[in-house]
Amino acid sequence: MLGTLFLVFLKMGCISFGGGYTVIPMIERDVRFYGWMTDQEFQRVVSLAGMAPGPIATNSATLIGFDIAGLPGAITATAGMVLPSLVIIIIIVAFLMRFRDHRVVKAFFYGLRPAVTALIIYAAIRFGFISQSGPYLTWSTLMTLLITAGCLYGVLKYKLHPVVVIIASGFAGIILF
Template sequence: MLLLELFTTFLMIGFVSFGGGYAMIPVIESEVTVHGWMTTQQFTDVIAIAGMSPGPIATNCAIFVGFHTAGLPGAIISTVGMVLPSILIILIIAKFFFQFHENKYVKFAFYGLRPIITGLIAYSAIEFAISNDVIGELSWYTFSLVAIFGLSLFAVTKTKMHPILIILLSGVCGTILYS
């Protein structure tokens, strides 16, 4: 029963979530906490691990949630549920895309999806920051986290520094500041 519940939950998430993995995180978090499979803090840890793991973050989240909930069978079932809608949709779109990609209504629909996808990604970032005490009461700790974020953002946008180098330098800063 649990495996079926995992499959149908992640299948539904895969069918209704647009905008990539980061836009799917709020939906996954909502389902995971509603079902009682994880707490918000546990899911926040999953996001951190999934973000550092190779592959799509939403699929990685499904793997970790499934494994936490029902072991290896849960990880497999959750992953299949998560990726099956994408595979089906890609096959259907590939069949008809070139017939419709220049249609003005298709273009308008994609323009309409952009703001909500941006909003979902922003919500994920804010929720992640709040649950990890990045946003909270003013303290040296909060200030230092915001400073690392600001410097990282500056480095990636203005200096075009490679993201892997920024991640490594942020880890070094964290080790120095918080150990």
């Protein structure tokens, strides 16, 4: 079990371009494939991981590992998730910084932007509707979209600090739900 945990999260760590939210759909796929958690359990893990300090993907790996195999599972899954980043950072510092202005390197990273954006949007949509088993257009869905639109408007128009947006969203949730 620990070997599988390590390899699953090692794979996630190797392909986690764009930050933790881009990896959430991939983690969900593997968690479902191995039957480690239900959709609702996974949603709770992602919620807790998002509220905890640190990267959401690493926090998710830690919580999933702990849920599956206790403390050894948490350590194993976390190690699998962070090891590729550590190796990549060492390689970047040692070699790629010399080539950062090279046309091909710049083009590669510009090409990653649309994929990263799409994966973040997918994670947001999937996470927002993961517990929906009935119709998608409900009071809860409409209020969630209203809060989302308000957050986006506040950040873009008024340059609100993310902490203010998060706290305001929590209070909006208390009022609307």
